[in-house]
Structures are given as structure tokens and as C-alpha cells.
Amino acid sequence: MAENSDSLKAPKSSFKQVHEIAQKLHIEIKVDYEIQTEGFLATLHLGDDTFTGTGSNKTTAKDNASEEALEILSLKSTPTPEKKGTEKTAVTELNELCQRLKQPKLRVSYDEAVSEGGEFVCKLVIIHEKEEGGDDEEEHIGKGRSKKEAKHNSASTALKRSYILQSFMDDSCAPTTGRSYECRQTQTGYALIVCFTKDRDWADQDINNIIGFMENTLKFRCIVVKDPKKDELMQVLEKTATHLNDNARDYYCFTFFIMGHGNQFGIRTVDKGKKRTISVDDILEHFKNNKIPAFTGKPKAFFIQSCRGEAYQETMVQPDNDEEEDDAEKFRVPTDGDIFIAYSTTEGYRSYRHKAVGSIFIYNCASIFEKNYPSTHLEEMMIDVKAVTALDPRWQRTKDKKEIAQMPCSWSTLTKRFYFIAATL
Known part of the structure; x- marks a missing residue:
């Protein structure tokens, strides 16, 4: 009896799998041999990355070079899990709001999205005919990878920024976005990025991931500082706080990222011969409202990527009947408001990096923010960051025959919804 033909098929080689994924991602692939x-040394060129492998023949060398490339490509090509349920689009929310306001002299129109520099741009115009004569008019620009995405982004921007809409709204009909932090059309955000690279393989990928979203997508002003000593970092923080206070009208928010080795006391700096740390309190002290009074009422978000101890966090199988626990982690709360802090892991535990993406926490932040920022505020997006980092099998691993994972956490005194808004300068 003949066997099923499928059972006779040989498994695809590593190179064939890499080649198929690279084609889907539109990444150029090339192999050189020496x-x-x-035997042979194969050098696999995959876009800007190179991988090497040796073997007794060209095929074996090529497949060995493809092993590491396959792992990296598989991670990058695996989509972030979608949020369940159907949510209203910004266009639908804007239309429903205008209907609730019942203002016949209020008009909303969209200019057809046009391609501009590799992306689509849509202009939304809101016009209010005033009873005393004349019109109030606003323009809100949306950008996206398609006409539809550009249109939705323009509606999302209008919901967050429109003074005309805000003037009509009261507590009974204010949409979610009506209680968000204000961003004027002349404003952008300011991001300070501090990265320690010593003994932290793939640390530069963290910088690239943050810059890709903060600078390239949002058009924030981004400042990168690498490997400072503690005194140098304190000076950078002081200088940044002074700049924010003196130029508060130019920025609607401040974001701070710091990536390095750490422990329960803080993040380690690179002081020679010393193991000095800078604590989160040391950082926050520069950005409280009494230090930058002109920035009072504006959101300030801090993202801390470091270990907070030496323990490995084990995973547990969820029981059939859950019981509430009374020993939840407690944080020391600062007195100032409008601050958001996101830690890559809970206190006492380790954080992890991966050669494919850099720090797992930073990668998931950038990926989820990039996808959801037009319609979702920061604290809601962080729920997805926590879920993906802690529960996605891609990021779980085995240590001493035990399954371990990473559990990010966050703390907030934000008093409004904090949306990332792309600058239209």
C-alpha cells in the first residue's frame, strides 16, 4: 500500500524557512560562501543583519547560518495578540458625538487622504457657524499606512484636541476623550532616553525601538544619553527639568526611558570601580510640580527597564476557583500628581532581553503603542503590555526545570487619560 504523499515530504530546511519569511516581510536575502x-563558511545577509555558519558543504553551512536568523525572524513576524472584542473607531465616536450635541451649525468634513512621503495624510475640518456671525474653523491632520487609517487618525486627533467640540460638551455627553490631557496643535512631546550598554547585549535595539515610535511616528523631540556616570546623569536630569520649565508652552507631555542593570535600590550607573545606583525617587525628584511649576498639570511618564532583584519569577497554573489575595504589592506614593511609572518587572525579580528584539518590555511597549496609540490611552495600553510580556509563550522560558516569566507593573497618579498624539508641526 502506498504511503500518504504528505508523510514522505522532508521538513523544510532552515534556509528555506528563512527565505519564505523574508519574502513575506520584504527583506532582502543573500548568501556568500568561503x-x-x-569545509565552508556561509555568510547570510538578511537586510542589514548578517549571520554565519560552517559546514562540510555549502548546504549545511547555509542552514547553520540560518538557524539564528530563523529564531529572530520568527519572533519579529509573530503578530502581537489582538485585543478581543469590537471597539468603536474614532470616526464612529466623532459622528456619534456630533449627533448627541445636536448642533445644526456644526459641520465636520474630511479631505480625501493623499499619499505623502510614503504615508497617507487626511485633513479633517470642523466648522462652527456662530450666531453673531462668522465661523470658527479647525483643521486636524491624520496620518496612516492607508487612507482608512489616516481618516481614523484625523478623527482621533480631533476628539482629543478640538476646542470647538469641547465648548459644546458638558458632563452628560462628554466622550472619553473629553477628559484627556490637552495637546495644542503647536505642541509636541519631549522624550529623554537613557541607556546603559555595558554587559547588556542588544541594548541598542531598545534605543531603536523607542526612537522608531517616539521620534519617527510621534515626532517627539528625543534626547539620547548613553552610559552616563551618576553625577553626569543627575546633571542631565537637572538640565532637562530646566528646559521643560522654561519651554513648557512647546510641550504637552514628558516621557523618560531608562534601561540598565538594576537591583532593589535602583539602576546601576557606570562609575568606574563603584557600584552606584540611581533610584526612581532620585529621578522623580527633578520633575515634581514644585521643581517645574510651568509644567504643572501636564503628564509625565517614566519607563524603567531594569532588574529589581535577583529572583526568578515562576509561573503557576491558574486554579479552577480564584480567591482574592490581600497581599498585593504596595508602592510608596509620591505626593505630586500627573505621574505615571511603568516598571519592566515587579519588585525583587529579574527582567530579560532577547537577541531578536532587545529588552522584552521595551519591545512590547513600542509595538503596542505603535499599533494602538491613536485610539487608546496609555494606562489601557499598559494592560496589553503587561499581558503580552507575562503571558505570551514567546517570552516565557525555563530555568532549573521551572517555567519562569516576567511581570511588568505600573503605578499612576494621572488625573486624566493620557494619549500619545503625533505632532503636526
Whole structure:
């Protein structure tokens, strides 16, 4: 009896799998060979990355070079899990709001999205005919990878920024976005990025991931500081706080990222011969409202990527009947408001990096923010960051025959919804 033909098929080689994924991602792929004493050296060029492997023949060398590339490509090509349920689009929310306001002299129109520099741009115009004569008019720009996305982004921007809409709204009909932090059309955000690279393989990927979203997508002003000593970092923080206070009218928010080795006391700096740390309190002290009074009432978000101890966090199988626990982690609360802090892990535990993406926490933040920022505020997006980092099998691993994972956490005194808004300068 003949066997099923599918059972006779040989498994795809590593190179074939890499080649298929690279084609889907539109990444250029090329292989060079060198003859060596014991066989061949294959160099696989995958976009800007290179991977090497050796073997007794070209095929074996090529497949060995593809092993590491396959792992990295598989991670990058695996989509972030979608949020369940159907949510209203910004266009639908804006239409429903206008209907609730019942203002016949209020008009909303969209200019057809046009392609501009590799992305689509849509202009939304809101016009209010005033009873005393004349019109109030606003323009809100949306950008996206398609006409539809550009239109929705323009509606999302209008919901967050429109003074005309805000003037009509009261507590009974104010949409969610009516209680968000204000961002004027002349404003952008300011991001300070501090990265320690010593003994932290793939640390530069963290910078690239943050810059890709903060600077390239949002058009925030981004400042990168690498490997400062503690005194140098304190000076950078002081200088940044002074700049924010003196130029508060230019910025609607401040974001701070710091990536490095750490422990329960803080993040380690690179002081020679010393193991000095800078604590989160040391950082926050520069950005409280009494230090930058002109920035009072504006959101300030801090993202801390570091270990907070040496323990490995084990995973547990969820029981059939859950019981509430009374020993939840407690944080020391600062007195100032409008602050958001996101930690890559809970206190006492380790954080992890991966050669494919850099720090797992930073990668998931950038990926989820990039996808959801037009319609979702920061604290809601962080729920997805926590879920993906802690529960996605891609990021779980085994240590001493135990399954371990990473559990981010956050703390907030934000008093409004904090949306990331792309600058239209």
C-alpha cells in the first residue's frame, strides 16, 4: 500500500524557512560562501543583519547560518495578540458625538487622504457657524499606512484636541476623550532616553525601538544619553527639568526611558570601580510640580527597564476557583500628581532581553503603542503590555526545570487619560 504523499515530504530546511519569511516581510536575502580547511563558511545577509555558519558543504553551512536568523525572524513576524472584542473607531465616536450635541451649525468634513512621503495624510475640518456671525474653523491632520487609517487618525486627533467640540460638551455627553490631557496643535512631546550598554547585549535595539515610535511616528523631540556616570546623569536630569520649565508652552507631555542593570535600590550607573545606583525617587525628584511649576498639570511618564532583584519569577497554573489575595504589592506614593511609572518587572525579580528584539518590555511597549496609540490611552495600553510580556509563550522560558516569566507593573497618579498624539508641526 502506498504511503500518504504528505508523510514522505522532508521538513523544510532552515534556509528555506528563512527565505519564505523574508519574502513575506520584504527583506532582502543573500548568501556568500568561503572555502575553509574543514569545509565552508556561509555568510547570510538578511537586510542589514548578517549571520554565519560552517559546514562540510555549502548546504549545511547555509542552514547553520540560518538557524539564528530563523529564531529572530520568527519572533519579529509573530503578530502581537489582538485585543478581543469590537471597539468603536474614532470616526464612529466623532459622528456619534456630533449627533448627541445636536448642533445644526456644526459641520465636520474630511479631505480625501493623499499619499505623502510614503504615508497617507487626511485633513479633517470642523466648522462652527456662530450666531453673531462668522465661523470658527479647525483643521486636524491624520496620518496612516492607508487612507482608512489616516481618516481614523484625523478623527482621533480631533476628539482629543478640538476646542470647538469641547465648548459644546458638558458632563452628560462628554466622550472619553473629553477628559484627556490637552495637546495644542503647536505642541509636541519631549522624550529623554537613557541607556546603559555595558554587559547588556542588544541594548541598542531598545534605543531603536523607542526612537522608531517616539521620534519617527510621534515626532517627539528625543534626547539620547548613553552610559552616563551618576553625577553626569543627575546633571542631565537637572538640565532637562530646566528646559521643560522654561519651554513648557512647546510641550504637552514628558516621557523618560531608562534601561540598565538594576537591583532593589535602583539602576546601576557606570562609575568606574563603584557600584552606584540611581533610584526612581532620585529621578522623580527633578520633575515634581514644585521643581517645574510651568509644567504643572501636564503628564509625565517614566519607563524603567531594569532588574529589581535577583529572583526568578515562576509561573503557576491558574486554579479552577480564584480567591482574592490581600497581599498585593504596595508602592510608596509620591505626593505630586500627573505621574505615571511603568516598571519592566515587579519588585525583587529579574527582567530579560532577547537577541531578536532587545529588552522584552521595551519591545512590547513600542509595538503596542505603535499599533494602538491613536485610539487608546496609555494606562489601557499598559494592560496589553503587561499581558503580552507575562503571558505570551514567546517570552516565557525555563530555568532549573521551572517555567519562569516576567511581570511588568505600573503605578499612576494621572488625573486624566493620557494619549500619545503625533505632532503636526
